[in-house]
Amino acid sequence: MSILVEVSGDKLSGLTPPQIVAELDKYIVGQKEAKRSVAIALRNRMRRQLVEGDIREEIKPKNILMIGPTGVGKTEISRRLARLTTCPFVKVEATKFTEVGYVGRDVESMVRDLVNMAIDMVREGEILRVEEAAEEIVTEEILDTLLPISESDPEREESAKKTREKLREKLLAGDLEERYIEITVEEQVIPQVEVFSQDGMDQMGIDMGDMLSGLLPPSRKKRRLRIRDARPILFEQVVDNLVNMEDVRQRGLRLAEEMGIIFLDEIDKVAAGGREETGGPGVSRQGVQRDLLPLLEGTSVRTRYGTVTTENVLFIAAGAFNMSKPSDLIPELQGRLPIRVELHSLTAADFERILCEPKDALTKQYQALLTVEGIGLKFDEEAIDEIAHIAYELNQTTENIGARRLATVMAKLMEEISFKADSRKGEKIVIDRDYVTERLAGIVEDPNLSRYIL
Ligand SMILES: Nc1ncnc2c1ncn2[C@@H]1O[C@H](COP(=O)(O)OP(=O)(O)O)[C@@H](O)[C@H]1O
């Protein structure tokens, strides 16, 4: 058990729910409920690992369904969450999958992605652990090539030792980086197998390249390289020797099983669109749902690293559900998504905040871009208010695309300045309400124009 937690630091490491929410707040305005739910779910992953006794086996993750209109932050929450968590995390779009037997990706590929991710995480953790030792070994190996150890003659051995020490000092000081040395490079011959797609092979839990290269002995080549270029190659080879891949494989599989999170975006797109569909895409959608169900219920999936069960993988599904309702999902699947959170439509006031507050806010992005041209850009409050209202109105009159609208409005607003920026070097430009109306009013008033431009 402790091995699993180790990967993410020691004991109950990682962020607490309030800390997770605080981190999400840096990028996403509002949507408190959704942030809380995912924060709790994330933390419960950690907690479960530390539960003592049999009850631990009984604790299953409570999958989440996030429901909210387009462009209000569903995908953004998952993207940011992925960066915060020390759990293996993959994000997939339900629309990418097709029913088994149809052309497209089968749903199990998301579990294989999760396992790949987990293996990478464990391997990286191992590399960090052996890094220092590996660097020392590399230094010795380089010294060996610079100054082969002579065996006989104790007297010469003594002076050789001294020379080696001097060389070591120089090497560590970085004085020998340009020197050429000859090293032996092990090259795994990776046969080009293009007959089958790797994805197809994955489905059978086989890595064709791995399999064939396992049969062929690695080819050893001598290469003359500068020390600076040889070092990373030697480092890789030493690390490969120090890291026990079998151990990494086993821990990676368990990490994926016990701590994995799969974010299933666009789940509404595989729900039947309200009315009963017969034939056409409806069949395939239902098929995808039926394929998804065992994953959420807990099933075994073969991967190239071994078999994993999905019983304890946490699924967070999200969808706009404007053409369909959660109740259009097949009942068994609904039952597997017990926690429902709604994300709210964004108001003009939210838009004002979104324009300015997030770390990656659009106004900050344009300011950063123009700083490069030597232009100081400022948006005054009234301008922000105007932009937010224009975006909000456009969402009401044309299609409601949520905060995505801000990007198109801002792009249009900034077009002129962005185009002529190089001729305005050194200027301070203040965007005020008048400038916003001047640039955008004509387009906003003409619904045909705004539909195409904004
Ligand atoms: N609540 C929000 N706070 C800040 N930015 C947001 C918010 N909602 C959406 N955005 C921005 O709008 C864009 C689309 O949001 P996204 O999360 O992809 O929408 P969806 O809910 O359809 O998945 C992103 O670039 C995101 O930064």
Ligand SMILES: [Mg+2]
């Ligand atoms: Mg989305």
